[in-house]
Amino acid sequence: MKRAVTIKDIAKKLNIAPSTVSRALKDHKNISDATKRKVKELAEQLNYQPNFMATSLKNNTSNVIGVVIPEFIHYFFSTVLSGIEDIAYDQGYRVIFTQSSENYDREVKNIHTLLANRVDGILMSISKNTDNFEHIKCIKANGVPLVLFDRITKEVEADYIVINDFFAAKNAVSHLIKTGCKEIAFFGTLNNLLITQNRKNGYKDALREARIPIKKELMFNADSYEEAYSTVFQILNSQTPIDAIFTVNDSSAIGALTALKEFGKRVPEDVSIIGFTDSMISRVCEPPLTTISQNGYKIGQEATKILLERIKNNDDYIEYSTTVLKTELLLRGTTK
Template sequence: MKKKRISITDIANALQVTPSTVSRALNGGGKVSEKKRLEIISLAKKLGYRPNPIAKSLLANRTQTIGLILPEFTHHFYSRVLAGIESITSKAGYQLLICTSNENQNQEIKSTLTLLDARVDGILATISKMNDKFEHIQEVMDSGTPLVLVDRFSEEIETPYVISDDFKGAFSAVDYLCQIGCKNILHIKGPDNLSTTFNRFMGYKEALRKHNMPLKEELVLESSDPKLVEKIRLCLTRHQVDGAFTYSDYLAFEIYKLASQLKIQIPEELSVIGYADEPISTYISPTLSTVNQQPFEMGAMSARYLLNKINDPEVALEVKNLETKLMIRESCKVVETQS
C-alpha cells in the first residue's frame, strides 16, 4: 500500500496551528515565535515531511528543471556533452529532463512539446539531422522559454549556440595530410543537411586550396550512399589515394577494414584522420589520428549560456565556436622537420 505523503496540513493539525503558520516556520517567515518554529521543524523532521516541488514551482514560477534533447547516447561524443551539461546544472540546483530524438524529427517535435508541458525553465537541444521543419523550435522561443542549441547550427533559428569550429578542425586535419605529402586525399562526408557536414567539407576544400591541390570530385564520397563500401574500394585501388579524412571516426574505421583487405599499409601507404576522438580511435591498430571537439566543454558552456538566459532573458544572442584539437596518432606519417 502506498504510504501517504505528509503535508503541511498534517503538521498543522497535529500541533493545532494553521497551515500558514507551519509554512512560515518551515520557510523562515516572520510572525512565528522561536519556540513554535523549533517545535514545527522538529515534528516535520520526525514525520519525514518533504516540500511539494510542484507547489513550490507554481509559487516561484520556476521548476528548477532543464529539458535536454540529444540525438542519441550511444556515441561517446554525446555522453561527454551530457556530462559537461550536468557538471554545471547540478551545481546550480537544476534537474535534467532528458529526451532522445534518435535523429527523427517527429520524435524531436514530441520531445519538445513534452518539455514545454513540463514547464521546464529552459531547453538545451541538438537538432536532428533530418530536420527541415522548425515550428516546434519557434514555439519554444515564442513561449519565452530560454533555448540554447548545441553542436549543430541552423540559419533558420535565431538563438544562442555552442558549437565546435568544424571548419578549422577539418582544415587542420587536411592541412596536415598535405604537409606529409599526400596528393590524393579521400573525403567521406557526413549526413546531408547538417551544418557539421558542410563546415567539415569546406575545411577540406580550403586546405586543398592552400596547397594548390585540385578538388577531385571522384574522391568525395557521401556516407549515406548505399554503395559507399564499393566506392571506397574503388578509390583505394584506382585513384592512388594516399590520404583520407572522414566525417567521423566510425567512417575512418570502414577505410581501415578495406585497407586491410587490400593489403594497404597504414600509415606507410595511406594516412587516415577521422573526427570526434571516439574511444574507437585509440582501440584500433594503428591508433587513429582524429579531431577532438571538446564535447565536455561544449556541454558545460551550453549549460552556462542557458542559465545566463534563464536569469536574464535580455542577454544578447551568442554563437560560441569552440576550438578543436588535432590528435595525431599512429595512422599518419609524421611531418618531417627541417634541420
Template sequence: MSKKKKTTISDIAKELNVTPSTVSRALGDHPKISDSTKEAVLDMVEKLNYQPNNIASALRKGKSNIIGVIVPTSDRQFFASIIRGIEEIIREEGYHLMICQSDDQFDKEKSGIDTLLNVRVDGIIASVAKETTDISHYKKIKKQGVPLVLYDRVIDSFDVNHVVSDDFLGAYNAVTHLIEQGCTRIAHFAGKQHIKIYQDRLQGYIKALREHSIPVDDELIIESDLIQDTYSILRTGRELGSSLLQIPEMPDGIFSSSDFAAMGAIQVFKEKNIKIPDKVALVGYSNDFSASVIEPALTSLDQHTIKMGNCAARLFLEQMNSKEGTFTSKRKLIVPELIVRKSSQKKQEPIKA
C-alpha cells in the same frame, strides 16, 4: 490491488494539528516558523514518505532549478562528454539536469521539449535531431521566455544562443595535414549535406585542396549517413573503404567526417594488407576514445566537448541572470585540435599523445 494514496501537505498538517500553510512554510525554511515546528514537520515528512510536488513548487516560485538537455543519442562519448561539461558548471549554481534523448527523430525531440516545458525547466540546452526541419517546437521555447542554447547541431537562422565547433577550420587543417604528409589524391567521407556541420567539413576539405592546387574530384567525395549507432557507422565505414578499392586509382589519403567510419575503412584495408599510412593515410573527426586504441591509432580532430558543455552552461546562466529584455543571443565558436597519430604519419614526426 488499489493504488496507495500519495501523501500530501494536508496529511502532514492533519497529523501535526497545524495548518497546511504552516507545513508549507516549514518546508520552505520560513524564518517565522519555529525550529521545533520545522523539526516536527521534517520528522513527519520522513515518517509518511512525503514527496513534494516539484511542478507545483516551480509554479509558485517561478523557478525549478532544473535544466533540460536534449541529446540525439546517449551512447556516444561526444554527447556524454558535453553533458559532463554542462553539469560541471550548473551544479555549482544549484541546478540539476533532466536529459531527454531524441534518437535523431523529430517526433521524439518535439515530445521531449514539450515534457521539459511542462515540468517548468529553467532552460533548455539542445542539439538538433537530424530529422528536424520544422523548428516550431524550438520557437515555442523562445516564445515562452525560456533560455535556449543550441550546441553542435544548430539552426543558423534562429536567433538564440549557439555553441558550435569550427568544423570548416577543423576539416581544412585535417586535409592540409594529409597534403603535408605527401597525399595528393584525398577522399572525403562526407555526412548528409542538409546538416550544417557536414556542409562546413566538406567546404573545409575543398578549400584545402584548392589552396594546394589539387583538383576536386567528385568521385572521391562520398556522402553517407554518419549519424547512426556506432556499429552501423563502422559498417558504413567498411562499405566506404571497400568502394574506394573498386575505383581505378585508389586515393592515398582519406578525411572522414566520422572516427567510426574511418575505423571501418581501416578494418577493410588491414584485411586487404593495404599498409596504413604508407599506402593510404587517414584522419577522422571527434577524437573518440577508440581512436587512440585502434591499430594504427587514428589521427582525429578533438572538438573539446567538455569545453563546449561548459560554454553552453555559462550562456544559459548569463541569459538566466540577465534583466528581461537586455540579453543578446551569442554564438560561441570552439576551435578543434588536430591530434596526430600513426594513421596519417607518412613522414616521421613527433606524435602527440
C-alpha cells in the same frame, strides 16, 4: 496505492504550521535550528518528496531544463550531457534528457513534451534530418530560453555554442598534405547540417590552398561505421587511388580503418586516416586514431551556463551570442 506524504502530514505530527515546515525545509533564516532538525528528520523518516509540479505552478518556474540531442550512444553527446548535468546540478536544476534518434518527427515530439513539462529553458542540437524549424521557433514563441549547440541552424535566433568546424577540418587536411598525401577522400554526409558543410568547406579549402584538385569522386556520403566500411571496399575495388581519408566523426574513421586492414592495406603507410571527436575507441584501436578533440564536456558546461543566465535574466533584453570553443588535432598512429 499508498498516498504520498505532504507538508501538512509533517506539520500535523509535529503540531506546527505547514508554513513553518515549508520554511524549515528551505533552511529559512527565521526558523530555529532545532525546528529545522526536527522537520528534516521526520521528513526523511516518512520518505517525504517535494511536489515540484505544485511548486512550479505556484512560482511559475520549475527549476528544470530540457535537453534534445540526436543520440545518447554517440560519445561526443554523452560527454556534452555530463557537462550539462554537472553545471545544472551545482545550480540546483534538474535535467530532462531526450533524444531524437536523428528523426525529425521524434525531435518535434520531444520539444512539445518539454514545453508541456514547463521546463525553464532548452538546450538543443538538431538532428541531421531536420530541415523545418517551426518546432524550434515554437520554443521562442512560448518565451522559453533556448541555446543551440554543435548542430545549429541560423534559421532560429538563439545563443549558439560551437567549435570552428571549418578551421578544424582545414587544419586536419593540411596536416595530411604536409605528410605527402594528395589523394584525400572526404567521408561525410549529404545533409544540410551547417557543421557538415563547414567541415567539407574546410577540406576543400586545404586542398585549394595546396593547389591540389578537388575531386567529386573522392567525396562520399559515409558518416557511419557501416557506410565508411562499405565505401572503402567500393573505392579499393574500383581501383580509385587514395592515400588518405578525412572523416566527419570517429565512427566513420574506425569503419574505414577496419575495411583497409581487411583489404590488406597498411595504415598509415598506404592510407592515412583522421577522425573527428576523440572518442574512447579512437585511443584503443590499432593503430590509435589521429582525430580532432571537440571537448564535448566543456561545450555542455558552457551551453548550460549561458542558458541559466538567460533564465535568470529572461525579462531583460540581452543580445544573442555565439561562443566558439577551440579544438585540438591529436596526432596518433593513423597518420605519418
